[in-house]
Amino acid sequence: MEKIIIGIDPDIEKSGYCVLKVNTKEVETTAKSFHEIVERFRALSYDQNCRDVEITVVVEASWIKGKNNWHLCIRDTKNVIAAKGYSVGQNHQTGILICEMARSYGLKVVEHLPLFKCWKGKDRKITDEEIKCFMPIKGRTNQESRDAALLAWVFSGLPIRVKPVKC
Incomplete structure (x- = not known):
């Protein structure tokens, strides 16, 4: 049976989207709008019903955490703080709707807490160079696409070398 994991890092404009074929370790990453993701769910639902394939959609569910990291600065005005909060709320709602749409197409959905940031990039996020060392x-x-790919890879249980080596 073919096993496919779809990793999604939700965002208002374009969400990170990754397709990981676990058996062959094939990875495709991109950024998709909400509408494009829903269209992919429709196609994946058809594939799941017609072929011997197990599909799991893993969504970064930052709304599950009680505490949010808005990256506030001491110089932020009330308007800036309100705008950041509004943006975070929109991202959360996008993720919730993505989960709801995937379930409506009969896909298995896992709402995954955000991964711990331990990389060399800005805000300790993973860089292109780092992710290509093991993926x-x-x-x-x-x-966004790197975050989605990392989410799918971690969920699959495939190995990660935290300290990059010469690739």
Whole structure:
């Protein structure tokens, strides 16, 4: 049976989207709008019903945490703080709706807490160079697609080398 994990890092404009074929370790990453993700769910639902494939959608569920990290600065005005809070709320709602849409198509959904940030990039996020040391990704990646790929990879249980070596 083919096992596919879809990793999603929800965002208002474009969410990070990764397809990981666990058996072959094939990885495809991109950024998709909410509408594009829902269209993919429709196609994946059809694949799941017609082929011998197990599909799991893993969504970074930052709304599960009681505490949010808004990256507030001491110089932020009330308007800036309100705008950041509004943006965080929109991201949370996008993630909740993505989970709801995946379930409506009969896909298995896992709401996963955000991964611990322990990398060399800005705000300790993973860089393109770091992720390519243990994951076969072709081409350039943006932060959202790397986060989605890392989420899918960690959920699959595949190994990660935390300290990058010469690739």
